[in-house]
Amino acid sequence: MAKEYVAPVGEGIHAVRTGDWRTQRPVLDSSACRRCGLCLMYCPVNAVSRAEDGSFSIGLDYCKGCGICAAECTAHAITMVREARA
Amino acid sequence: MSRVEVINGNMAAALAARLSRPEVIAAYPITPQTPVVEYLTQFHADGALGCQMSEVESEHSAMSILTGASLTGVRCYTATSSQGLALMYEPYFRASTLRLPIVMNIVNREMISPQTVWGGPQDSLTLRDAGWIQLYVEDNQEILDTTIQAFKISEDPDVLLPINICYDGFYLSHMTERVEVPEQAEVDAFLPPYRSRHIILDPDQPMAVDPLTNGNLLMEYRRKHMAAQQSALAVIERVDSEYAAAFGRSWGGLVDQYRAEDAEYLIVSMGSVCGAIKEAVDTMRGRGVRIGLLKIRSLRPFPRKAVLAALEGKKGFGVIDRNVSFGTGTGILYQEVRAALYSAGARFPAASFIGGLGGEDLTLELVASALECTVETVKAGKTDEAARWLVRAKKGEGR
Numbered sequence: 001m002a003k004e005y006v007a008p009v010g011e012g013i014h015a016v017r018t019g020d021w022r023t024q025r026p027v028l029d030s031s032a033c034r035r036c037g038l039c040l041m042y043c044p045v046n047a048v049s050r051a052e053d054g055s056f057s058i059g060l061d062y063c064k065g066c067g068i069c070a071a072e073c074t075a076h077a078i079t080m081v082r083e084a085r086a
Numbered sequence: 087m088s089r090v091e092v093i094n095g096n097m098a099a100a101l102a103a104r105l106s107r108p109e110v111i112a113a114y115p116i117t118p119q120t121p122v123v124e125y126l127t128q129f130h131a132d133g134a135l136g137c138q139m140s141e142v143e144s145e146h147s148a149m150s151i152l153t154g155a156s157l158t159g160v161r162c163y164t165a166t167s168s169q170g171l172a173l174m175y176e177p178y179f180r181a182s183t184l185r186l187p188i189v190m191n192i193v194n195r196e197m198i199s200p201q202t203v204w205g206g207p208q209d210s211l212t213l214r215d216a217g218w219i220q221l222y223v224e225d226n227q228e229i230l231d232t233t234i235q236a237f238k239i240s241e242d243p244d245v246l247l248p249i250n251i252c253y254d255g256f257y258l259s260h261m262t263e264r265v266e267v268p269e270q271a272e273v274d275a276f277l278p279p280y281r282s283r284h285i286i287l288d289p290d291q292p293m294a295v296d297p298l299t300n301g302n303l304l305m306e307y308r309r310k311h312m313a314a315q316q317s318a319l320a321v322i323e324r325v326d327s328e329y330a331a332a333f334g335r336s337w338g339g340l341v342d343q344y345r346a347e348d349a350e351y352l353i354v355s356m357g358s359v360c361g362a363i364k365e366a367v368d369t370m371r372g373r374g375v376r377i378g379l380l381k382i383r384s385l386r387p388f389p390r391k392a393v394l395a396a397l398e399g400k401k402g403f404g405v406i407d408r409n410v411s412f413g414t415g416t417g418i419l420y421q422e423v424r425a426a427l428y429s430a431g432a433r434f435p436a437a438s439f440i441g442g443l444g445g446e447d448l449t450l451e452l453v454a455s456a457l458e459c460t461v462e463t464v465k466a467g468k469t470d471e472a473a474r475w476l477v478r479a480k481k482g483e484g485r
Contacts, residue, residue, distance in 0.1 A: 006246055006314075007185040007285035008307050010294040 018045070022065035024080045026058050032077035039069035039078060088268045088333070095258035098226040098265050099165060099191045099251075100125035102233035104135060105273040106189070109160035112140035112151040116170040117203045118255035119193040123165070145170035149177035149188075156186040157295060159282035161237060164188070167255060168195035168209040175213070181248045182217030183311065184285060184296060187240035188248040190218075191233060194357070195255040196444040204445020205255035207357060208409045211385070211418050217311055219249040219318055220386040222356040226263040228337055229253050231329060232383075234273060238325045241280045244317040254358040254408075256445060268333055276332045315387040322384055338381070340389035343396060345371060346378030351461055352397060354423055355406040356382040359448045363406065366454040370461075377457060382419060390426040397427070402435035404460030406453070407473065408442040415472040416440070437463040441476025452476040 003011075028039075033056060040048040040056065047063040050056055058069070058078075070078040093101070100122050103111065115123040123141075130139040138155075142148045145166050152162040166174060171192060181188050196206035210220060219240065223232050233251045240249040253259065285295060299307075323339035330336035344364050346352060353363050360381045370377050380396045380403075382389070397403060407417020414421055416438040427434065437460045442448035456476055463470065 005284075005307075006310060008183070008296055008299055008303075009285050010297050011292070 017061050019061045019063050022060070022063060022083055024065045024067065024082050025060060025063065026065070026067070026069055026078045027081050028056065028058055029077045029079070030055060032075050034075045034077070036074065038072050038074065042068050042072045044068065088266045088272070091265050091267050092262055093226065093265050094121070094260050094262050095226045095229050095253050096121040096193065096260070097125055098230040099193075099233055099253070100129070101267055102230045103163045103165075103189075103191075104129055104137075105268065105270060106163070106234055106237045106277055107161065107274070107279070108137050108163040108189070110138045110140065110152065110155035111135075111163050112142050112148040112155070113164045113166070114142050114145050114148050114170060116145070116167045118195055118205070118259040119165050119167040119170070119191070121259070122191065122193065145174040146177060149174045149181060152188050153177055153181050153184065153186060156181070156188050156282070157184070157285060157287045159280075159286045159288065161241070161280040162186075162188045163190070165191040165193060167193045168197055171209045171213065172197070175216075178213065178218070179216050180296075183307065185246045185311070185314070186248055186285070187237075187246055187280065189233065189236045189240060190248065190250050191229075192250045192252040193255050193259045194252050202444045203255075205257050206408055206443050206445065207252060207254070208443070210250055210252045211409050214386050214418070217247065217315075218386065219245070219247050219315070219322075219384070220252060221249070221322070221383050222252045222385060223258075223337070223383065224358055224360045224381065226258060226261070226265050227335070229258065230265055230267065231333065231335055231337060234277065235325045235329050237280070238277055238328075239318065239321050242318075242321045242325075245314055245321050246284055247311075247314055247318065252357075257358040266335075272332065276329065319384075319387050319389060338383060340384040341392045341396060342381040342383060344379040344381070346380055346396060349376050349378030350401045351375070351377040351464055352380050352400050352403040353377065353406060353457060353460060354380045354382065354393075354403055354419065356385070356419065357408060359406060359408060359442060359453065362448055362450050362453045363457075365450055366457050369454060370457055375461060377461065385419075385422070388422055388426065390429060393423060393426045394430050394432065397432070397434060400434065402437075402460070402464030404437035404439060404456060404463065406439045406441065406448070406456055406476070408448070410440060410443070416470070417473055420470075420473070434469075435464040435467050436469045438470040438473040439476050440473040447478070448476065449478065452478065
C-alpha cells in the first residue's frame with residue numbers, strides 16, 4: 001500500500017541527469033587549452049572542473065550542451081560535436 | 087499555584103504565548119495588537135522569553151518566517167490584526183495547506199474603508215475559509231486559557247492545522263481584568279513539547295516540501311485538510327476537558343451556553359458582546375421571559391451538531407453579528423447557523439442583527455432591544471432575510 005501523506009511533500013528524491021537532454025557535446029583539446037578557466041567561470045551548470053595539476057575537464061552528467069564554453073574559449077580549444085544516437 | 091494578575095487582553099495573550107514555550111516568534115506591530123509585540127519584545131530584552139524573537143518588516147514576512155521555522159519542526163507563535171492579516175493572506179493560506187500547527191492571536195479590528203483602527207472581527211471572519219481553525223473568546227481569562235489550549239489543539243496528530251484565537255480589539259485587548267496566570271510547571275505538565283514528523287526540513291529525513299502538484303493530488307490534500315478540520319471538533323472538546331482538569335476552568339469547548347437549557351428563545355453570538363447579552367438575558371429572565379445565550383467559540387470547524395443540540399426544542403433564535411456578509415443581506419454567523427439547521431431539516435423562526443461595527447458600542451440598551459425583537463419575530467413566526475441594524479439613537483433624538 002502506498003504511504004499516506006498528510007502534507008504536500010515528496011520523498012525518495014533522485015537527481016535528474018540533465019546531461020541526457022544534450023544534442024551536442026563539448027570536446028576539449030587539452031593540448032590547445034591555455035588553462036585560463038574562462039570555461040569554468042561561464043558554465044551555467046558547473047560542469048567544468050579543474051584538477052590539481054591545473055588541467056580542465058568537462059563532466060557530461062549535467063552538461064546540456066549549450067556551447068557557452070566553446071563560444072567563450074579564447075584558445076578555441078573546445079568544439080561542439082553532434083551527439084549520435086546510441 | 088497560579089497567581090492573580092490585573093492585566094489587559096494583550097498581556098494575557100503575551101503571557102499565554104510565553105508560558106507555552108514556543109521556539110520561534112515573528113511578529114510585526116499593528117493596532118490594536120501592538121502591545122502584544124511590545125510585551126514579547128520586552129520579555130526577550132529581559133532574557134525572560136526563552137525563544138527566538140524575530141522583529142520583521144511586515145506581516146507577510148512574519149508568517150513567511152514562521153512557515154520556515156515550523157518546517158524545521160518547532161513550535162511557533164505570532165499575532166496580528168486587520169490590515170496586517172490582509173497583507174499576510176498569501177502565507178496565511180500556505181501555512182494551513184502545508185498543515186503547519188502555528189498559533190496566531192488575531193486582535194480583531196474592523197477592515198477599511200473608511201479608515202478605522204477600532205474593533206470588529208471582520209478581518210478574521212472574512213478569512214474563515216482559508217483552512218485555519220478559528221476560535222473566538224469573550225474575556226481576558228478566556229484569551230489566556232484558550233491560547234495555551236491552542237497549541238495542544240493544533241499540534242494534535244489528528245489535526246495538524248494552524249489556529250487563530252481571536253479577541254475583540256480594544257474591548258478586550260486594552261481592557262484590564264482579573265486574570266489567573268498559571269505557573270510554568272503547570273503549563274509544562276499540560277502541554278508537551280512539539281516535534282514535527284509529517285513535514286520537516288531535516289537532512290536525516292530528506293523530503294521535497296511543497297512541490298508543483300497536479301490537481302488530482304491537490305484534491306487529495308484538500309480532502310484530508312477538510313477531514314482534519316472535522317477531527318478538530320472532538321480535539322477542541324477534549325483539550326477543553328483536559329484544561330479544566332488541570333486548571334479548574336472550562337470554557338465549553340466548541341460552544342458555551344448561558345441559561346439556555348430551559349429557554350424558549352436563544353440568542354446566538356460570539357466574542358466580547360456575549361457579556362452584555364448575558365446581562366440582558368438576566369433582565370428579561372427577571373420579567374419571566376425564558377431566553378438564553380448560545381456562544382459560538384469555534385467558527386472553524388463549525389460545530390453543527392452542538393448548535394443543533396442547543397436549538398433543539400427552542401421556539402426560535404436571534405443572531406447578533408458584529409460583521410457583515412456582503413451579498414447575503416445579513417451577518418456571517420446568521421448564515422452559518424441557518425446553513426447548519428438546513429442539514430438537519432430543522433426550521434426555526436429567526437431574527438438577524440448587525441451592530442457594533444468599527445468599534446461602535448453594542449450597549450446594553452441595544453442588546454436588550456435585539457432580545458425583545460427576537461422574541462417578537464419568533465412569536466410572529468418570521469425568519470429574517472435581511473439584517474436589522476442595531477444603531478444608537480442620535481443626540482437630540484429622545485427615546
